[in-house]
Amino acid sequence: MKKNLLLFISFFSISFLTAQNCSDLFFSEYVEGYGQNKAIEIYNPTSVTIDLSIYKVERYSNGSTNSSGGGVTSLTGMLASGDAFVLTNGDTDTSGQFGYCDMALYSLGDMSTGPYPSPMHMNGDDAIVLSKDASIIDVIGRIGEQPSSGAWTDDAASGFQMGSWWTAQHTLIRKRTVLLGDLNGIDLFNPSVEWDSLVVGTWSNLGSHTCDCIDGSVGLNNIKEPSYVMYPNPANIGEEITITANAKIENIEIYNVLGKKLLTTTSNKINTVKFLIGTYITRISLSNGEVIENKIIIK
Numbered sequence: 001m002k003k004n005l006l007l008f009i010s011f012f013s014i015s016f017l018t019a020q021n022c023s024d025l026f027f028s029e030y031v032e033g034y035g036q037n038k039a040i041e042i043y044n045p046t047s048v049t050i051d052l053s054i055y056k057v058e059r060y061s062n063g064s065t066n067s068s069g070g071g072v073t074s075l076t077g078m079l080a081s082g083d084a085f086v087l088t089n090g091d092t093d094t095s096g097q098f099g100y101c102d103m104a105l106y107s108l109g110d111m112s113t114g115p116y117p118s119p120m121h122m123n124g125d126d127a128i129v130l131s132k133d134a135s136i137i138d139v140i141g142r143i144g145e146q147p148s149s150g151a152w153t154d155d156a157a158s159g160f161q162m163g164s165w166w167t168a169q170h171t172l173i174r175k176r177t178v179l180l181g182d183l184n185g186i187d188l189f190n191p192s193v194e195w196d197s198l199v200v201g202t203w204s205n206l207g208s209h210t211c212d213c214i215d216g217s218v219g220l221n222n223i224k225e226p227s228y229v230m231y232p233n234p235a236n237i238g239e240e241i242t243i244t245a246n247a248k249i250e251n252i253e254i255y256n257v258l259g260k261k262l263l264t265t266t267s268n269k270i271n272t273v274k275f276l277i278g279t280y281i282t283r284i285s286l287s288n289g290e291v292i293e294n295k296i297i298i299k
Helices: 002-012
Strands: 026-032 038-043 055-060 072-074 084-088 127-132 135-140 170-174 195-199 228-231 240-245 249-255 261-265 269-271 278-286 291-298
Touching: 026 127, 026 135, 038 055, 240 249, 240 278
Parallel strands: none
Antiparallel strands: 026 038, 026 170, 038 084, 055 072, 055 127, 127 135, 170 195, 228 240, 240 269, 249 261, 249 278, 278 291
């Protein structure tokens, strides 16, 4: 493996110096949840619409220096300037041996992966790569390394391999100050430098990203879209769901699928004791005038 890694380093070392800020796609969100609740978000920070057909998402599993055993997904479609593309796990069969992708998460995707093995069968210790014409343009993790604890961490003393998990059972969101993907996939990976960590099961931010660069300059994306977290979701009957947002919550309304209002509250905590198993629509009114709608799933 060491010999292969040296060849890998030699092959890709020149490309590290050529990229410019805001010049190409990069990963903007990473969801590693229970079962097959896995997703990746890809952001377009440029001023032009990008053809996704020359891009791939690859999984370098368990310290491998290639993606042949981890799975490769070729992307399709066109991604507009400032827009985000969501790739989810495609396993929705609830009888699956290793779990399944919740339909609430699956429905947020623009595209899903095929059967195992695929990039969205990651489990926290697999490097995830975004490539363009066979060149790496972003990496989550470190290629050729399987972290000792089962996930990459923020502990420098262990080479970011031991301690509290970041890349397993968490959602990571790229900091808005990040303007370029990580082209050096074989250096030490400290997720806390470029990523913010949210609790497992957080999906509400998928589909949009706030970044300080569009058209190669700061400013075009300054209008911050409403950001919120609803956890846990899905929830078991009896669990308390907490909703937080980047503006004060004025009130929360919950409706059933027929449109009947079941609850109005000014609290950001929802007790599910009186709810039945099913899907509900939540309307969150913020102090800045924004109204957010999302689903709550009770199981």
